[in-house]
Amino acid sequence: MNLIEELKQTEKFTYNEQLIIEFILAHTERVLHMSIYELATTTNSSTSTIVRLCQKAGNSGFKEFKIKLSRDLEVYYRNIRNIDANMPFNREDSDSMVANKIAQLTEETIYSTQTILTEKDLNQGVDLLLNAKNIMAVGVSNSFIRLTDFQTKLLRINMYIQLVHLQPEQFYLANNATKEDVAIIVSYSGNTAEMVNEAQIFTKRGTPIIAITSNLKSQLAKYATVVYPIPNNEEADFKVSTFSSQIAIEYILNVLYSCIFNRNFEKNYTSLKNTPISILKF
Numbered sequence: 001m002n003l004i005e006e007l008k009q010t011e012k013f014t015y016n017e018q019l020i021i022e023f024i025l026a027h028t029e030r031v032l033h034m035s036i037y038e039l040a041t042t043t044n045s046s047t048s049t050i051v052r053l054c055q056k057a058g059n060s061g062f063k064e065f066k067i068k069l070s071r072d073l074e075v076y077y078r079n080i081r082n083i084d085a086n087m088p089f090n091r092e093d094s095d096s097m098v099a100n101k102i103a104q105l106t107e108e109t110i111y112s113t114q115t116i117l118t119e120k121d122l123n124q125g126v127d128l129l130l131n132a133k134n135i136m137a138v139g140v141s142n143s144f145i146r147l148t149d150f151q152t153k154l155l156r157i158n159m160y161i162q163l164v165h166l167q168p169e170q171f172y173l174a175n176n177a178t179k180e181d182v183a184i185i186v187s188y189s190g191n192t193a194e195m196v197n198e199a200q201i202f203t204k205r206g207t208p209i210i211a212i213t214s215n216l217k218s219q220l221a222k223y224a225t226v227v228y229p230i231p232n233n234e235e236a237d238f239k240v241s242t243f244s245s246q247i248a249i250e251y252i253l254n255v256l257y258s259c260i261f262n263r264n265f266e267k268n269y270t271s272l273k274n275t276p277i278s279i280l281k282f
Contacts, residue, residue: 002075004025004073007021012056016045016049019045020039021053023039024069025092028094030094032070032073036062080100086239086240087240088101089240105247106243109231109244112248113230121226122259125210126259126260126263128225132180134180134181135159135160135162135181135184136183137151137183137186138184138185138198139187139195140187140194143212144165144186146250147161148163150184150253150256153254154257157267170194171197174202174207175205181207181208183199183202183209185210185211185212186211186249187212188213188242188245190221191218195220196219199211199223203223210224211223211228213229214232228252230252
């Protein structure tokens with residue numbers, strides 16, 4: 001049993017020691033940089049109480065306690081797995097623990113998204129984007145922000161995506177599309193009314209659709225020419241934020257951009273290299 005787990009075995013510690021332990025577990029990173037006197041002052045306890053606590057946990061004193069705590073904290077961070085996309089952290093978590101859990105959620109989301117991304121679909125989507133007369137993109141809320149970032153990236157290599165900031169006006173974007181164009185539609189559920197309506201119009205216009213969604217059986221997926229699936233880990237009832245879905249969407253768009261860039265690497269590299277950089281001179 002490592003030190004962190006041992007500290008959670010509250011029955012072996014006195015009430016005052018448990019109060020100190022609560023602070024240590026909630027502010028572990030901070031405690032590692034504190035002296036025994038600082039910890040005693042912060043927890044309204046005494047150095048002798050802290051020493052007894054350390055000894056009960058199998059250490060000779062506070063110095064050895066901190067060495068083991070640092071080692072076990074690193075191991076604890078490395079063993080964090082299967083983060084809940086809806087509630088990735090708990091109220092009791094320290095800032096450092098929150099940071100580690102969000103990092104782990106990011107890693108797990110990207111890995112899950114990458115494993116369900118096929119080369120066939122990727123090639124088809126990149127071909128559609130490169131051969132399209134016009135690229136149009138539709139999304140709402142956070143998904144629209146991801147598309148805006150994708151638009152900015154492509155603009156730097158002389159490709160332009162048509163985006164409409166006002167959602168009701170996206171109808172005109174779809175209604176003016178042709179079979180020579182391509183549309184990117186992003187919807188986590190794939191059943192958002194506005195996105196399905198635009199997909200219907202694009203389909204009537206004969207415009208190929210690249211869809212990014214977590215639901216392969218959704219209405220959006222049925223209209224799509226190519227579907228890039230993302231992990232379906234978020235629940236509609238309650239979540240801290242749409243961390244997982246937005247990470248996945250951004251990853252897919254970054255992959256598309258990178259593949260497009262790589263198809264004409266020298267040309268795009270030169271284009272970026274020749275981009276003027278503003279330098280503020282005093």
